[in-house]
Amino acid sequence: MEEADLFYRQLPKVELHAHLNGSVSFSTIEKLVARKPHLNIEHGMTAIRSGQRRTLDEADIPIICQRKRRRGQRAGCFVRTRRRCFQVFKVIHQLVDTEEDILMVAKDVIREFAADGVKYLELRSTPRKEKTTGMTKRRYVETVIEAIRQCKNEGVDIEVRFLVAVDRRNGAEVAMETVKLAEDFMLSTGGLVVGLDLSGDPTVGHGRDFLPALQKAKNCGLKLSLHLSEVPSQADESELLLNIPPDRIGHGTFLHPEVGGSQSLVDKVRKHNTPLELCLTSNVKGQTVSSYSQHHFLYWYQMGHPSVICTDDKGVFCTDLSQEYQLAASTFNLSQEDMWTLSHKAIDCTFAPDLQQQLHQKWLELQPTLFQL
Numbered sequence: 317m318e319e320a321d322l323f324y325r326q327l328p329k330v331e332l333h334a335h336l337n338g339s340v341s342f343s344t345i346e347k348l349v350a351r352k353p354h355l356n357i358e359h360g361m362t363a364i365r366s367g368q369r370r371t372l373d374e375a376d377i378p379i380i381c382q383r384k385r386r387r388g389q390r391a392g393c394f395v396r397t398r399r400r401c402f403q404v405f406k407v408i409h410q411l412v413d414t415e416e417d418i419l420m421v422a423k424d425v426i427r428e429f430a431a432d433g434v435k436y437l438e439l440r441s442t443p444r445k446e447k448t449t450g451m452t453k454r455r456y457v458e459t460v461i462e463a464i465r466q467c468k469n470e471g472v473d474i475e476v477r478f479l480v481a482v483d484r485r486n487g488a489e490v491a492m493e494t495v496k497l498a499e500d501f502m503l504s505t506g507g508l509v510v511g512l513d514l515s516g517d518p519t520v521g522h523g524r525d526f527l528p529a530l531q532k533a534k535n536c537g538l539k540l541s542l543h544l545s546e547v548p549s550q551a552d553e554s555e556l557l558l559n560i561p562p563d564r565i566g567h568g569t570f571l572h573p574e575v576g577g578s579q580s581l582v583d584k585v586r587k588h589n590t591p592l593e594l595c596l597t598s599n600v601k602g603q604t605v606s607s608y609s610q611h612h613f614l615y616w617y618q619m620g621h622p623s624v625i626c627t628d629d630k631g632v633f634c635t636d637l638s639q640e641y642q643l644a645a646s647t648f649n650l651s652q653e654d655m656w657t658l659s660h661k662a663i664d665c666t667f668a669p670d671l672q673q674q675l676h677q678k679w680l681e682l683q684p685t686l687f688q689l
């Protein structure tokens with residue numbers, strides 16, 4: 317491992333934007349595929365490798381076609397290259413449809429983040445009911461919580477909290493039910509469930525439909541992390557959602573005036589000092605940002621606004637948090653000390669105020685050895 321790789325791996329980090337099923341690694345996918353060979357799923361269908369890009373919308377897919385048997389080739393399923401980002405999640409959901417799968421996936425993801433030097437992780441996931449296997453939304457959340465507890469008992473060196481996710485595709489009524497579920501778990505898990513996420517295909521539905529559910533969540537003490545302006549032309553929606561206001565913003569790619577947002581949106585974000593969760597590789601591979609150097613990280617970072625580097629979907633986008641830190645440093649010419657400060661400041665953006673002092677302490681303990689490398 318090169319010295320710079322080692323530095324970013326050993327740098328203590330905070331991950332605040334990680335979708336559980338988007339974070340499933342290659343080795344876990346292999347275990348899932350072995351459990352469900354009848355699905356004929358190949359790894360190329362669950363990840364977007366380097367050099368590959370996908371647009372975010374999921375319309376006019378899947379184009380899962382039967383491959384004609386040619387000499388030297390296995391028959392089976394393949395997906396045409398124009399498959400889009402959100403289709404990939406549907407494939408992963410087919411593979412992860414029992415409590416046993418969720419437990420394995422969540423434990424593997426937690427261990428992998430820990431091995432990557434992440435000391436505090438906020439996982440988010442959409443509770444799913446699966447008729448065929450009998451999994452309920454409540455059991456789904458209970459199983460993720462069980463995975464977090466088991467990792468803790470096994471001594472994995474990471475603190476984990478959970479955000480219950482609302483998928484915008486499922487509409488306002490389901491969103492309200494999800495808030496109720498999140499509230500129940502916030503009260504019954506001793507602080508492991510800390511908030512609510514609004515995510516899903518940003519081109520589907522309108523944020524105004526979710527205002528009552530989001531407001532209810534906020535009123536009952538859940539922290540709000542909202543995907544906002546992830547795609548262009550959502551200024552009206554962002555304006556409405558920023559009025560709540562959220563506690564953190566996912567992506568915020570098109571908030572600023574240079575990319576079709578507005579100064580009024582930027583002013584709102586700045587007024588509340590709302591941290592942004594920024595996911596470089598996800599945005600480049602999802603084609604909402606044309607290249608790393610064009611990423612809006614620089615806009616907010618130069619302003620001194622709280623900006624936290626995150627992975628989004630480390631499995632789907634074939635990345636990890638160390639790599640994202642390293643990419644940001646090399647793209648924007650930032651020093652290792654700058655990246656240290658960035659990871660340290662991320663502690664103040666977590667939804668676990670009870671842990672912040674302990675995390676600051678940990679960072680200070682690790683600092684001398686890190687800079688001796």
Ligand SMILES: CNc1ncnc2c1ncn2[C@@H]1O[C@H](COP(=O)(O)O)[C@@H](O)[C@H]1O
Binds near residue numbers: 405629
């Ligand atoms: C690429 N940027 C993104 N924008 C919006 N939502 C995203 C996302 N990446 C993932 N998700 C949301 O997370 C789900 C998968 O994890 P869970 O099944 O919930 O654990 C996706 O179905 C989508 O709703």
